[in-house]
Amino acid sequence: MPTTLTTIERRRRLHHQWCQRNKARRCESSKSYRQRHPDRVRISNKLWREKNSEYLRKCKLEWRSKNKDAIRSHHKSYHYERYRKDPEYRRRLISQSKSWGTKNKDKRRIIYRNWSLRNSKYLALKSSKRRALQRDAVINEKGLSHFLLFIKQRQTVVCYYCKRRIPATLIHLDHILPIVKGGGHSMCNLCISCPSCNQHKSDRTLDVWPETGQRLLSI
Numbered sequence: 001m002p003t004t005l006t007t008i009e010r011r012r013r014l015h016h017q018w019c020q021r022n023k024a025r026r027c028e029s030s031k032s033y034r035q036r037h038p039d040r041v042r043i044s045n046k047l048w049r050e051k052n053s054e055y056l057r058k059c060k061l062e063w064r065s066k067n068k069d070a071i072r073s074h075h076k077s078y079h080y081e082r083y084r085k086d087p088e089y090r091r092r093l094i095s096q097s098k099s100w101g102t103k104n105k106d107k108r109r110i111i112y113r114n115w116s117l118r119n120s121k122y123l124a125l126k127s128s129k130r131r132a133l134q135r136d137a138v139i140n141e142k143g144l145s146h147f148l149l150f151i152k153q154r155q156t157v158v159c160y161y162c163k164r165r166i167p168a169t170l171i172h173l174d175h176i177l178p179i180v181k182g183g184g185h186s187m188c189n190l191c192i193s194c195p196s197c198n199q200h201k202s203d204r205t206l207d208v209w210p211e212t213g214q215r216l217l218s219i
């Protein structure tokens with residue numbers, strides 16, 4: 001038995017040396033074999049993967065830990081492109097994100113705080129744009145201050161959109177016709193809204209915010 005083993009070892013070494021000397025020829029012959037017998041290659045690969053699953057798992061983990069940034073960037077660009085092009089995917093993602101946010105309010109607050117620290121320049125730009133738009137909009141300062149005084153004197157107020165009664169400390173002032181769509185920053189275009197309605201409506205007009213349109217029609 002030891003003699004046979006030695007012979008096998010010697011043959012293997014000789015074959016390895018021959019392969020090293022004839023790399024191009026070896027590659028060519030391997031390529032032609034793969035082209036002639038794709039099924040055999042597929043089965044053999046599958047068997048090899050099954051036999052070496054643990055080794056493959058280790059390699060994969062090692063590669064992932066070495067290429068964390070590349071993987072993150074690839075995922076980010078893939079999801080961003082899909083989010084931009086696929087409306088169904090976008091809707092699903094927004095709804096998942098909203099339901100996660102309502103279940104994990106503390107985590108959401110921390111994530112938003114970290115995000116706003118990283119994007120402080122973008123937020124400052126957005127805020128200055130909004131201020132500039134407000135300056136350009138028709139302003140009725142006197143009427144507005146009376147309106148705010150009137151609200152502050154009350155314990156609770158009614159949301160203009162959903163008609164729910166909310167504490168005066170929680171209210172948002174919303175532009176019925178958003179400033180970015182040409183609405184004025186004045187009494188006749190401002191209403192009291194609950195935080196939820198204000199966030200959902202965002203900068204949409206009433207005709208494209210069906211939720212409100214339906215409620216207003218039912219009044």
Ligand SMILES: [Zn+2]
Pocket residue numbers: 159160161162163164193194195196197198
């Ligand atoms: Zn509301």
